[in-house]
Amino acid sequence: MMKDGSLNELLLLLLSKKGNYVSGEEISEKLGVSRTAVWKQVNHLRKLGYEIDSVPRVGYCLKKSPDLLLPEEIIQSSRLEFLARKIYYYPSIGSTNDEAKKLAQNGAPHGTLVIAEEQTGGKGRLGRRWVSPPREGIWLSIILRPSLEPYEAPRITMTCAVAAAKAIRKVAGIDCWIKWPNDLLVEGKKVAGILTEMSADMDSINFVVTGIGVNVNNTDFPAEIKETATSLKLVSGKNVGRLKILTEFLSQFEVVYRYLEDGEFGKVLEEWRQLSCNLGRRVRIIGRNYELEGLALDVDDDGALLVKTDGGTVERVLSGDVSL
Template sequence: MAEHGIREQILELFLADPQTILSGEDLSQRLGVSRAAVWKHIRQLRSLGYQIDAVPSRGYRLVTQPDLLLAAAVQSGLETRVVGCQVEYFAQADSTNVRAQELAEQGAAEGTVVIADSQSGGRGRMGRCWSSPAGVNLYTSIILRPQMVPTQAAQLTFMSAVAAARTFTAVAGLDVQVKWPNDILVDGCKIAGLLNELSAEMESIHHVVLGIGANLNMTREQFPDDLRRPATSVLLETGQPVSRVAFAQELYRQLDTLYALYLQQGFAPIKLAWEALFYLQGCRVKVDCGAEVFSGHVAGLAEDGALLLDLDQGGSQVIYAGDVIAAE
């Protein structure tokens, strides 16, 4: 058994019934390792911030736990059908999307979740850098294997956005909005971003990776000085830190529910939910597509996730990529 696996299994046993006192002998027998090995891994958990007390002549008891996104902590009480069936935690990763892509190519099950405490190469849309300091936010990617054609994959971006928005409301009480195509905002400030990537052939998808970065407990000083747009966090909005474990669990529950809905009823209910959160729905906007700028009223989403615009001069325009801002 891998060293990392032993630590996770010990934590799982503690979390299964936090009031239970587990003896070193019992842990040794359950895990098939020596009592010395059990002691070593308990010391490791303590070094991570878990308060595990020794009860004389009886064993060990978990007293308190840190807000650390270990697999055992995230899966404890999760009770989802697909999302979170397997959790892979990394203290540091180049990018959770990169790790998830690697795992997917190795055959990881649908619903496998990748979490990193920090990222050295976090990415946003169009290759933009995503600031990823340790210990404060949620950086996660989820592997899905839907049976669909590649042109439908963008629909899952909007499913992710609805799940993230509902999670901010459920966990932190925040009134959030979505921005096309992949941002979550609070009063115009970005609080989360999405990056979905896929592996596909002409007519079928091998897998989709849903990447989500959520700003939870970042202070103002932790944001980069060169941000293109103003950003915020749950801590800055509410004045209170939020449990990263609780946020991750709620996010995976929301995704699990919406994915089941999507598989049963298609894009229509997801589209309606997203449009209800889109702060520019029905508004007059300008869309900067680089080579051209379009002005008009937002008509909604197309089936492939494109933005539909009723142009000021008449007619309509389908927008596949661009920066949307409210028109004055």
């Protein structure tokens, strides 16, 4: 993306002809800039890691992309209807959720995507931090203006979890599970987390910001999460394309989000149940001021976990962490 927020037309053109040569003349005509300006922009892209061949009197050919999550790449490789019609991209930012909330307050439309290569103040649930090193994972937030009641907002988190688990399974071929309320696990370790924040009054939602962090190619984690966190690379033993996971996630999200908006949340719930690693198992839930143990029976429309305690009662748990 250019500094002023507009799209890099040269990158869009080269991406649309990836693997083929485009003459300098054609580029300068289409972009309305001089051949020297084209050459300068090509060098700028090379500095970002794009491998671009140039053959005198033939032209330029994009051979390889550096797996950056640039808006041009997202636009080129996905067919989306409402998501990511507007994209805010940052090489580095504090937190995409915080930025998205600011943008939403200033009227950013439904579906706006805020994405960063690095977060220096990534936020997790319950005031925790979310480690977001440069170019290793996917750190994004989506601004949504749903026609739901405020109490129905947890459905958005569930929808997001389903979309992300499906994308990881499809692209990386890895068994990814949803751990209630909104963690994604692979081989029992956390690979992604979701943080949904909302601005609402008593009976209507102004906007929702749903943020997700996916550890894609991380190879190391700080001591405090080393035992509990993993990445797709650590599990599969190879680099996983961030852009592929991202674009698959966005298209899955559009599909499941539509069910949610069309009053068919039951379909999302069914997929959530299939992907859950808790249902039918013993769970210990640690909440802010309670602890509970029992059998996880089901999850309901509001995202509450129904737990049958050893005393035989069924408790409806709305928040907490599962530790078993």
